[in-house]
Amino acid sequence: MSIDALRDLMPAYARDISLNLGSLASETVLNDQQKWGCFLASAHAVGVAPVVRAIEAQAAAILSPEAMNAAKAAAAIMGMNNIYYRSLHLMKNHEYTTIPARLRMNVLANPGVDKMDFELWSTAVSAINGCGSCLDAHEGALRKHGVPATQVQAALRIAAVVHAASRIVASETALAA
Numbered sequence: 001m002s003i004d005a006l007r008d009l010m011p012a013y014a015r016d017i018s019l020n021l022g023s024l025a026s027e028t029v030l031n032d033q034q035k036w037g038c039f040l041a042s043a044h045a046v047g048v049a050p051v052v053r054a055i056e057a058q059a060a061a062i063l064s065p066e067a068m069n070a071a072k073a074a075a076a077i078m079g080m081n082n083i084y085y086r087s088l089h090l091m092k093n094h095e096y097t098t099i100p101a102r103l104r105m106n107v108l109a110n111p112g113v114d115k116m117d118f119e120l121w122s123t124a125v126s127a128i129n130g131c132g133s134c135l136d137a138h139e140g141a142l143r144k145h146g147v148p149a150t151q152v153q154a155a156l157r158i159a160a161v162v163h164a165a166s167r168i169v170a171s172e173t174a175l176a177a
Contacts, residue, residue, distance in 0.1 A: 002054060002057055002058045003021055003022070003025045003054060003055070003058050005054055006021060006050070006051060006054035006055070006165060006169075007021050007022060009050060009054075009165075009168075009169055009172070010165065010168060011168070011172060014164075014165075014168045017161060017164045017165050017168060020157075020161040020164075021161055021165060024039075024154075024157060024158050024161055025039075025058075027154055027157075027158075029150050029151055029153075029154040030120075030151055030154050030155070032062050032063075033062075033063060033064075033067055033113070033114075033117055034117050034120055034151070034155070035154070035158070036058070036059040036062045036063050036067075036071075037059075037063065037067055037070065037071040037074070037113070037117055037118075037120070037121045038071075038120060038121055038124045038154075038155045038158040038159065039055045039058070039059060039158055039162060040055055040056060040059040040063070040068065040071035040072065040075075040121075041071040041072070041074040041075045041078075041121040041122075041124055041125050042055075042075075042124050042125065042128060042158055042159045042162035042163065043055040043056065043162055043166070044071070044072050044075035044076075045075040045078065045079065045124075045125040045128045045129065045159075045163075046128060046162065046163055046166035046167075047166075048166040048167075048169050048170045050169050050173070051162065051165055051166045051169050055162070056068075059071070066112045066113060067112075067113050067117075069112060070107075070111045070112045070113040070117075070118055070121070071121055073107045073111060073112075073118075074111070074118055074121035074122045074124075074125055075121075075125050076107075077105060077107050077108065077122070078122050078125035078126055078129060078131075078134065079125070079129065080103060081103075081105065081131070081134055082125070082126055082129035082130070082131035082134050083129070083131075084101060084103060085131055085133040085134050086129070086130065086131040086132070086133060086134070088133070089131075089132060089133045116141075116142060116145050116147055119138050119141050119142050119145075119147075120138075120142060120147070120151065120152070120155045121155070122134070122138045123135060123138040123139055123142065123152060123155050123156070123159075124155045124156065124158060124159035125159070126138060127155075127156050127159045127160070128159050128162075128163050139152055
């Protein structure tokens, strides 16, 4: 399965999502590792099986095994961090922000790929998971290292379209069952 096969799963009412999948797959603002890492991390963040399979198949032809692992690690660690830090941000009692998290996050220090690529993927996943604190932190790190806003936006666009495609596939699968 590939991006084209995923596009074929989009019903007529989701034509815009299908078109966006195609245009983002051809996106040149990001290099291939950045782009397909965003696709893969986003697919794993949402976790809809046909979407994960399609994107993983396409990404495997482009990404190294280390990059594949790092993209999945971004989805995994942000799955934890986004809930934790979003909760701290939403709670009125700010005392919790002064207490150490005591959660292992070793992959952040050594993701196995270029740190800025991992930050980009973490930004995409944080957008999917709706954590403003993490979005600000990762976007800030990217900007501090000179990553242009157009690249950050491309990662966010990929996250948004993969999320939408995943929701569509999940709802269509529910109707077919």
